[in-house]
Amino acid sequence: MGTVRAIGLVKTFGAVVAVNNLSFEAKAGEFLTLLGPSGCGKTTTLRLVAGLERPDRGEIFVGDRVVSAPESRLFVPPERRGMGMVFQSYAIWPHMTVFENVAFPLQELRVPRAEIRERVMTILGTVGLGGLHARPAPMLSGGQQQRVALARALVSNPEVLLLDEPLSNLDARLREEMRFELREMQARLGITSIFVTHDQAEAMTLSDRIVVMNAGAIEQEGAPEDVYQRPSTRFVMDFLGRANHLPARVLRGDDGAWVAEVEDTGPCVPLDSAGTFSEGQEITLAFRPEADEARAVERDGVWVGVVRSSVYVSGHVEYVVDFGKFSVRAVGSEHPRLPHDARTRLHVSPRAVRVWPRGDSAPGANGGKAR
Numbered sequence: 001m002g003t004v005r006a007i008g009l010v011k012t013f014g015a016v017v018a019v020n021n022l023s024f025e026a027k028a029g030e031f032l033t034l035l036g037p038s039g040c041g042k043t044t045t046l047r048l049v050a051g052l053e054r055p056d057r058g059e060i061f062v063g064d065r066v067v068s069a070p071e072s073r074l075f076v077p078p079e080r081r082g083m084g085m086v087f088q089s090y091a092i093w094p095h096m097t098v099f100e101n102v103a104f105p106l107q108e109l110r111v112p113r114a115e116i117r118e119r120v121m122t123i124l125g126t127v128g129l130g131g132l133h134a135r136p137a138p139m140l141s142g143g144q145q146q147r148v149a150l151a152r153a154l155v156s157n158p159e160v161l162l163l164d165e166p167l168s169n170l171d172a173r174l175r176e177e178m179r180f181e182l183r184e185m186q187a188r189l190g191i192t193s194i195f196v197t198h199d200q201a202e203a204m205t206l207s208d209r210i211v212v213m214n215a216g217a218i219e220q221e222g223a224p225e226d227v228y229q230r231p232s233t234r235f236v237m238d239f240l241g242r243a244n245h246l247p248a249r250v251l252r253g254d255d256g257a258w259v260a261e262v263e264d265t266g267p268c269v270p271l272d273s274a275g276t277f278s279e280g281q282e283i284t285l286a287f288r289p290e291a292d293e294a295r296a297v298e299r300d301g302v303w304v305g306v307v308r309s310s311v312y313v314s315g316h317v318e319y320v321v322d323f324g325k326f327s328v329r330a331v332g333s334e335h336p337r338l339p340h341d342a343r344t345r346l347h348v349s350p351r352a353v354r355v356w357p358r359g360d361s362a363p364g365a366n367g368g369k370a371r
Helices: 042-050 098-108 113-126 142-154 172-189 200-206 224-229 234-239
Strands: 004-013 016-026 031-035 057-062 065-069 083-086 160-164 192-197 209-214 217-222 244-252 258-262 268-270 282-287 292-296 304-313 316-323 326-333 343-348 354-357
Touching (some): 016 192, 016 217, 031 200, 042 160, 042 192, 083 142, 098 113, 142 172, 200 224, 217 224, 217 234, 234 282, 258 282, 326 343
Parallel strands (some): 031 192, 031 209, 083 160, 160 192
Antiparallel strands (some): 057 065, 244 282, 258 268, 282 354, 292 343, 316 326
């Protein structure tokens, strides 16, 4: 299967820079996700890879083959790039049956009729539609239409599979089911896949690697657990999940080690001894709600607060806790559930803390190595 490399891609639409000097690589057999908010350039990037848009600058390779290089006036059209694509709208032809929809790319390639039937029935079996080949397209459910679009993209044995938010039109339950089916099938086929989504849960479930995009550029890339647990910018931390952000100051603890003291409240968190700090340095202390646990107070402690609201979520309770002039989100056990106005003690894991100088967007891993 093909490796896809993009080097220095630039794409503008008038005065709008949609893709800004973007470089990434999808390795052979890898499931790579381009993740970001609407308007960040992820779909434009996918269309550049597919050949549906021409870059202003930069190069795109599939394996060792250059498929786009405007400086050399080289552009390989979409049908010759060896790629299959699934669109957000599925683009299923309503006047055709399931078989006819999937067979269409092979007919365009003038594949012999007997081979077309064999390949179409094989791929329909792969996507779980083996018994529906004769059904008219309008009689399909949303999930079945998604499978038809996927089968049509795969039937010509492409080197690369491109997917542009293909699950966004499904209801929540079916979308969750299809995530696992899509990932299992991709792994079984071993096809290099580039997936575009704004849905963090989809990216975390499906991806071998995630490229987080913002304003046409890459904020961070890495394995799902890396970008979630060790975000390199405040944008990544906020986009990939909720986060508490508290103003703090660096102090020396009683044992001489660096600690972060939340302003005007007193709570302290130990900092990485390898970090570079100065006494009194103003920092932002950030951690996710699941990194701190709300418990009933047994004795006074530095992270004592008051429960202001709570909501039950799938086996745990999420709280908003006031302490001092700040509020934080925290997670606690459903038994016992703390009542409104109850005093609670927050236990924050130092390993989950991210720290960066006040006003900076590049955090360090606990301890603020970014300066």
